[in-house]
Amino acid sequence: MTEVKTNQLGENKVTAMEKNFSQWKAQCLNKMDLSKKGIVDRHIEHVVSLLNDTDEFFTTSSCSGRIILIDRTPQSDVQKKNCIWLFVSHKKCTSDDLMTGLAKSSRDAVLKFEPFVLHVQCRRLEDAQLMHAVAVNSGFRNSGLTVSKTGKIITAVRGTHSLEVPLSHNGKLLAGFEYISFLTDIANQKMEENLKRIQRFYQNIESALMAQKLQFPDLPSPGDPQHLPNRLSNGKGAERETSVYKRRRKREHQTDCCHGDESSSVQELGDCLDLFT
């Protein structure tokens, strides 16, 4: 064993992580949903089910994307501290919905579109890499991994498709109906694009699982009750995906004006998407 590997996770930790994953998954899926809404959003039920039916993944939190109008103290650094929700919708809305919400504002109201977000706990680092590649390739370009001390490996699937428009100050509306109507259209377009990306994400996960199945035909399908924890632990993990991720999207990178080799970020993404090709 190389020193590097010892440092990266530690032998005991790796074993513990493998054992812990199944326990964590069982605990998480048996727990009550403590979110405000209390259930998985309708638009992503199929994504959550697909992932929770595998042995490599389970979801720890999710939001399909929402149009939200919040009222908060001016200059509040912490965006959701002491803020009131004037309106929230996980589907398209109307200008009247927003005007009705805005009428209740007594502080600073802000209209936001928050795209799909999903936290997926992954059995192993290679599973997290795969999930990350699928997420980025589906348009969720702010996705990234977290590896905790206790061995939890989580891929956060995050989009960049947002909107954040201040609309009132100390309860005084700063925009007219025409502008609110224009914003409603934009928020609804973002919602539509967001749902397309979720669908693309779902199809890409399905394809990845299918490619895996084709490569290892003796393995059960996702959701099959047969236990599959080691089905990919044959040392060929890095080869298991074939053509699924060959279509790439160039990242329109946030840093294109600043320090950096213009190609490096795309290269970075290319590497990432190329993980299993």
Place this chain on the structure above:
Amino acid sequence: MTEVKTNQLGENKVTAMEKNFSQWKAQCLNKMDLSKKGIVDRHIEHVVSLLNDTDEFFTTSSCSGRIILIDRTPQSDVQKKNCIWLFVSHKKCTSDDLMTGLAKSSRDAVLKFEPFVLHVQCRRLEDAQLMHAVAVNSGFRNSGLTVSKTGKIITAVRGTHSLEVPLSHNGKLLAGFEYISFLTDIANQKMEENLKRIQRFYQNIESALMAQKLQFPDLPSPGDPQHLPNRLSNGKGAERETSVYKRRRKREHQTDCCHGDESSSVQELGDCLDLFT
């Protein structure tokens, strides 16, 4: 060696990664800066220098944060494709700056505040975990890791402190001077908060490197010409940070309305920040 480790990175790959890191770093730092601006933003020169003077890290791209006014085709999915920059500033701006920029709009102008973003290539996974913990603890809550097929481990440091306000449609301005003036104040406040977080990030990195130095007093300081590639490769990597990350911030989570155990996201972050305590 466990099967899991073979799958995670592969013995040859790990060795190659360790060797490659120094080569990648040398290549990257010797390359011409191909970004539009061509130099590192003034506000983050000290952060970039601090990281590039270590043996565990180097930066591949960065932007200190900017107020930007872009003009793009309506309903363009790809935000930066075929868009024109009407105005960009890496420091505070005035309403007149924005009004002058808006006067040039012929399509759909959007005012954005884009916070600090930094891509840091890391020698080992534990270095990336540390960088991620520092980033999140400094307020950059959308940070995450990428692990590529070729062994590049990159922590993307990303904030959530954004603004995205559509302001014209087909060249027609949709808002008055009073509203633009209000938005200018908000964008400038976000710029100020962003700079505070960069400073906090810088101090937290310094503290982390100092804690490491205190724990291994025979080791040279960051920036010391003495070569340090294996200074933490003694199997104690996971113990090297002591009290630096004990102060935690609860994440005001994007998914607090939706599916999820309310505590799980905070727990996830807690684990992350707790990495080296």
